[in-house]
Amino acid sequence: MVINIYARLHLVGKIMLINNLNAPFPLLQSNKVKLISSVSFGLFVFGFLYIFQPFGxxxxxxxxxxxxxxxxxxxFCCVAFSFFALPYxxxxxxxxxxxxxxxAALYTSFxxxxxxxGNWYYTSTIGQEVISINHSFLKFIGITFSVGIFPTVIFLIFTEKTLRQVNASKAEDITKHIYSEEDKVDNKADKARIPQIDFTADNSNILLDQNNFICIKSEGNYLEVFFFLDDKLNKVVIRYPLKKAFEQVNQLNNIHHCHKSFIANFDQIEKVTGNARNYELHLRNLTFTIPVSRSFSKELIALYK
Structure with a gap:
């Protein structure tokens, strides 16, 4: 019994670790920031070694x-090569x-x-003229890591903060555009007929106006269909593939498969927020946010330019 519990805990821990390693992480793409970062790494190393003068x-x-x-x-050369040449x-x-x-972890390790x-070769050749202490290659890895860990952590925090600010700014622009588009629609005297969604699945039929439909959430082999009706949020659970569900609603305007687990009615967007990894949709009357996959982020921005 104890062995089974331990095995299950070990499996859960292993799954969590894999999920964390496979979690999205922002990739720096700005050449200007890459150049500044490369110079900053070099200056940090010079300042650290000159002030503290460790390792002989x-x-x-x-x-x-x-x-x-x-x-x-x-x-500087190694970081610049990794930032500019490797991605190319x-x-x-x-x-x-x-x-x-x-x-990101493998990239940093590389x-x-x-x-x-480079440090080991430099010390064992040119450095022999000025320094008498010989360090093994493995020790040079340890030395480089101990010196480089500080600017690396600062760099990762800076990168995430910068990209979070960029995405937050874009998300704010999208939200403003959404409200400006709504104002244009509201000011029109003649409004188009509201489309209806006739969603058939699991031997059941869901018929509702598009402006009442909110989203579909995938939970394993089941779908949770959210819609607003009779002044309250409703949810229907059905057994149906998300892909087939999208085939039934994708002909309607502003219904998008924005994440591997979500189909959302973009007419219901109240606001958009962004962090360093992705955007999140806040839909009216919904108690949770809907993530936007990174592959759909460009389409989201294009929709509200």
């Missing part, structure tokens, strides 16, 4: 600033719509590794 650097008697500058230059060479790998926590290689 304090024993250097001649050309100390120039010697330390070599490590800073290596750091491996375009499919560096797809911002598929960038995850796992890929940068640290190539900086370690």
């Amino acid at each position: 650097i304090s024993e250097v008697q001649f050309y100390k600033p120039l010697f330390i500058g070599g490590y800073a230059l290596i750091t 060479i491996l375009k499919s790998t560096f797809n911002p719509d598929k960038w995850t926590v796992k890929k 940068i640290i590794l190539i900086i370690s290689i």
